[in-house]
Amino acid sequence: MSAPGPSEPRRRRFGIGFFFRTLGLIFLAVIILGLTYLLYPRPILQSEPIAAPPAAAHVDHLRPVSDFDNIADLRARSVALFEEAGRVIQNPRCMNCHPRSDRPTQTDAMRAHTPWVSRGFDGGGEPTMRCSTCHHNENIEASGVPGNPLWHLAPIEMAWQGKTLGEICEQLLDPARSGMTREELLHHMAEDELVGWAWNPGGDRTPAPGTQQEFGAIIAAWLDTGGACPQ
Ligand code: HEC
Numbered sequence: 001m002s003a004p005g006p007s008e009p010r011r012r013r014f015g016i017g018f019f020f021r022t023l024g025l026i027f028l029a030v031i032i033l034g035l036t037y038l039l040y041p042r043p044i045l046q047s048e049p050i051a052a053p054p055a056a057a058h059v060d061h062l063r064p065v066s067d068f069d070n071i072a073d074l075r076a077r078s079v080a081l082f083e084e085a086g087r088v089i090q091n092p093r094c095m096n097c098h099p100r101s102d103r104p105t106q107t108d109a110m111r112a113h114t115p116w117v118s119r120g121f122d123g124g125g126e127p128t129m130r131c132s133t134c135h136h137n138e139n140i141e142a143s144g145v146p147g148n149p150l151w152h153l154a155p156i157e158m159a160w161q162g163k164t165l166g167e168i169c170e171q172l173l174d175p176a177r178s179g180m181t182r183e184e185l186l187h188h189m190a191e192d193e194l195v196g197w198a199w200n201p202g203g204d205r206t207p208a209p210g211t212q213q214e215f216g217a218i219i220a221a222w223l224d225t226g227g228a229c230p231q
């Protein structure tokens with residue numbers, strides 16, 4: 001054992017080595033703290049329901065039944081009433097579900113349904129692609145997919161697309177095609193919930209003109225005046 005000779009430089013307590021060691025320790029501490037902070041478990045962001053935008057204001061009203069009282073000729077009045085109802089019937093909201101092929105149409109432009117779907121045996125889609133796969137019990141605002149518990153396509157004998165209003169009128173009044181008596185027809189138009197969807201279509205779809213109540217009143221007045229059809 002030899003004591004440090006006088007030639008060996010005395011180690012300075014706070015030398016350059018100490019400085020780097022301390023710096024290293026601080027670094028390590030910062031890294032550990034940083035990792036602890038980053039890896040500390042915290043709740044994952046949950047999806048939240050998006051508030052539905054307020055329903056579009058119904059600026060586009062149907063004319064009240066009293067507006068037609070001044071048409072003296074009963075037949076002419078009846079036709080005029082049905083023409084007013086035609087603003088709803090020939091609206092894309094109704095027509096999209098009453099196509100003349102097996103494929104529904106979409107949007108105000110009534111383009112063919114994308115993806116390709118077909119009515120299937122019951123109007124509810126093919127077994128491999130049911131309407132209810134995408135169309136649920138109500139409109140889904142986030143995805144823009146419209147919905148109703150009864151969502152399915154009107155039978156082919158109730159096709160409206162490509163027909164004149166007069167032809168649709170004759171067909172509605174023919175129980176062999178509509179499957180309905182006049183009373184049932186009125187009830188269906190005025191009260192049916194699937195028909196009612198057309199006034200609450202969700203997304204940025206244009207609702208059918210007026211309200212279902214106004215529409216029902218016009219259909220009732222049309223039937224009361226004899227249910228005449230436009231030529
Ligand atoms: C793979 C998903 C999917 C399936 C299956 C599906 N749809 Fe759709 N459908 C949509 C989407 C998405 C829209 C909205 C498109 C838009 O408005 O841009 C839509 C819109 C519609 C519309 C248009 C509504 C309107 O007036 O704008 C009708 C009608 C419709 N579907 C009927 C049906 C019927 C009937 C079936 C079954 C035979 C069906 N769909 C199956 C996804 C689907």
Ligand code: HEC
Pocket residue numbers: 088089093094095097098123150151152153154155157158171172177178179180185188189194195196197198208
């Ligand atoms: C989502 C699809 C869908 C929409 C939208 C729709 N319908 Fe229909 N409609 C049907 C189906 C399906 C039937 C067959 C009867 C049934 O199963 O209730 C039908 C039948 C009818 C009938 C029976 C008589 C006939 O000859 O067509 C009338 C009337 C009718 N719809 C009126 C309307 C009116 C008016 C609107 C719009 C305000 C409308 N529908 C919108 C699916 C639709």
